[in-house]
Amino acid sequence: MVKVRFAPSPTGQLHVGALRTALFNWLFARHHGGSLVLRIEDTDVSRSSEEMTRAILEALKWVGLDWDEGPIYQSQRFEIYRQAAHQLVSLGRAYYCFCTPDEIERRRQEAKARGQHWKYDRHCLHLPEEQKSELLKKGAPAAIRFLMPEGVTEFNDLIHGQISVENKNLEDFVLLRSDGFPTYHLSVVVDDIEARITHVIRGDDHITNTPKQILLYRAFQKEIPQFAHLPLILGPDRKKLSKRHGHTAVLSFRDQGYLPLAFFNFVAQLSWSPGREERIYGREEMIAGFSLERISKGSPVFDLNKLQWLNSRLINEMPVAELIRELRSWLEKRGLWKDAFLTEKKDWLEKLVELVRPRSRTLVELTDMLAPFISNQVDYDPEAVRKHLLDPCLEELLPKLIADFDQLKTFTATELEQVVRGRAEKEGVKAAVFIHALRVLLLGRSVGPGIFEVLELMGKEKTLARLDNLAEARKVIEETGEVKNGRSTKNNL
């Protein structure tokens, strides 16, 4: 049975690269009906934190990834790693090393001065037996090093193909440090053996670790899993993706209003896609189509525009009721949620969301668009006011329009359009003068959906109150033309 693992170190937030690793392990496990183990690699106790672990689990859950075993915490397994290291010593595959970091550093510098490449010089391998026992008896701090065998280590990476390394280029790496803490190589192999992992799928940055780990499997006389290393993700400047390129933490994308399925698609499509089309694929479709062999070898470039595109596509494709479920917490955070949205105002909200979603790339933008329809307050964009509300003719024309609107028994887009265009004609001004002014007065901004639908959904009462707000809106611009805080203080409808 296929068994894979995702093994994050909780020394920081879960970032895009690690999420892609988790995602491909998950897809691979689900595709093969296998299982996924979640292992928290927190052996570096000083750099790991429970808070980070919680954030990692939260990020995985947000994207919709689950696991079948774990989380297993390496920090609870130190004794197991110690025993394993001593087992290798008794098998003659590892040895005690008493060298202090200072001594090693000195010899490294000497080698450097001689122009030699340094690797551990096996000083302790050659200590006489009596001296070793003496030191151990005295309790001298001792690390355990792997005894690198001669020869060549080869493996067939499922993404990169055949890889081979001459063992003479590898050193007798440390398995257990003198303070009793295991190194990454030891703990990872011990755990993967115990969990009977069949496939190790992880980032390219681990490719150089794999030969050492394969040698450890051999030393333990255990079956070696298959390896697949995912290509490094690059930023738009084609350098390794990092914080320099902006947000890379998974949860920050949640906080920017991306939908989990859009983010799932984006991260998967960095290196693989179930089809040729660039679109949102369902999770089941992804699972059905997944294959490691089809992951591209080349380094993908992280392109935020693509994420925005996928997100707005999903915002527009998903059933509106589902979108409203996603939006609820956003509206709540802004104090805009009303329980009536589940009952008598359900249809109204659905129509409104339908109206504004074509212009929204994220849930944040969508919430911003909805706000003026729900809230009693409008945030006037000073630029929009300057552009469309300073025309002196508005003082005279707007009251006329208000009177026209006031007479309407029903408030539908078609009627409203007739009224606005009719009034413009009568006054000899372009309808656009009204349309632009209305948009700014009602929404606070100069861009938005079709104004007549906006008016209809805003409703008569709110519309009339806002049209009365010209002076108030103009206040966001100081006499000098300096921009003031764009918030209207008046609590209008």
Ligand code: GLU
């Ligand atoms: N803990 C390692 C990391 O976060 C992963 C180890 C592995 O997958 O072998 O990079």
